[in-house]
Amino acid sequence: MNQSLIINSKMRRFLLFALTAGIALPLVACNPKKKTSANIEPVVVETLISATESWNGDSYAYPKGKPQMTLQRITAQPGFKTSLHFHSQPGIAYVVKGNLSCEALNGKSLKVGPGESFATPQDSIHYCESVGDEAALVFVASAGVKGQKLTVPYKK
Structure with a gap:
């Protein structure tokens, strides 16, 4: 048999093996059922929150316009209190550390601490305050409209 045919045959087997291993090994490594330990x-x-209405009972409705998702990281020092305001879009919040106390003009209130989530009011006038001895760290996600303010000050 011709020497070059033997080398080509061995080379083809090696390339086939390498190709098979190159495809199979990453697939095995990405197996979602494989445990790491x-x-x-x-x-x-873990779903932290899923809501159709806010903590004070506002039903959610998406504003019209070009959709824009926003995620904010808010750090509020102890004693900081927002002015009265409202949001024209749905939102959710997660408290990483610190404590918040919120109250709506309709008299409903909310107290949350580390590891807790809540659905933010939409179109209800309210305020929130960082209470306790440490700054509150809160992540807030909003489903709004491009060009629209996320927080609208309330003017009497």
């Missing part, structure tokens, strides 16, 4: 799942998804 004896007792730990590789991904854990």
Whole structure:
């Protein structure tokens, strides 16, 4: 048999093996059911909040216009109190640290601390205050409209 045919045959087998391994190994490594250790799942998804209305009972409606999602990281020092305001879009908040106390003009109130989530009021006038000894760190996500303010001051 011709020497070059033997080399080409061996080379083809090697390339086929390398190609197969190159496809199979990443697929095995990405198996979502594979555990990273004896007792730990590789991904854990936990829904922190799912809401159709805010903490004070506002039903949500999306404003008309070009949609814009916004995520804000808010740090409020102890004693900071927002002015009266409202939001014209739905939103949700997650308190990382500190404590918040919020009150709406309709008399409903909310107190939240670290690890807690809440659905923000839409179109209801309210304020929030950072209470306690440490600054509040809060992440707020809003589903608004491009060019529209996320927080609108209330003018009497």
